[in-house]
Amino acid sequence: MSDLKFTKDHEWLLISGSQATVGITEFAQEQLGDVVFVELPEVGSEYSQGDEVAVIESVKAAGEIVAPLAGKVVEVNEELADNPELVNESPLQDGWFVKMELNDGVDLSELMSESEYQEFTAE
Structure with missing residues (x-):
């Protein structure tokens, strides 16, 4: 079963078993403006939360994508190297950044549901 969650850093996670696909939200890409460059990590890299x-760089700003949970990168979205605009065009589908194998026992309690995230961004 897949489960879509959100962070206060405006990232989304599609959690499926022990893996999470990570990207930025529609709200985040709107704030950034046109994305012009994305630098992705190496497959096999391990990160703490x-x-x-x-x-990620846009015409307005540069920023970073942080690991929403601890784990190891098992796949990166190679399409973003040549087509960073996918982040703007399809942030919740084609514009994902990495897939991570989550560490055992990661705490999902800080993540928000879609309705909680909508309330968070409405404030």
Whole structure:
């Protein structure tokens, strides 16, 4: 069963078993404007929660994507190297950044449901 969750850093996670696909939300990509560059991590890299995983640059700003949970990168979205605009065009589908194998016992309690995230961004 897959479960879509959100962070206060405006990232989404599609959790399926012990794996999570990570991207930024529609709200985040709107705030950034047109994405022009994405730097992704190496497959096999391990991260603690809060570590910088990727860099994203737009016409307005540069920022980082942080690891929403601890784990190891098992796949990166190679499409973003040539088509960073996918982050704007399809942030919740084609514009994902990494897939991570989550560490055993990761705490999902800090993640928000879609309705909780909508309330968070409405504030």
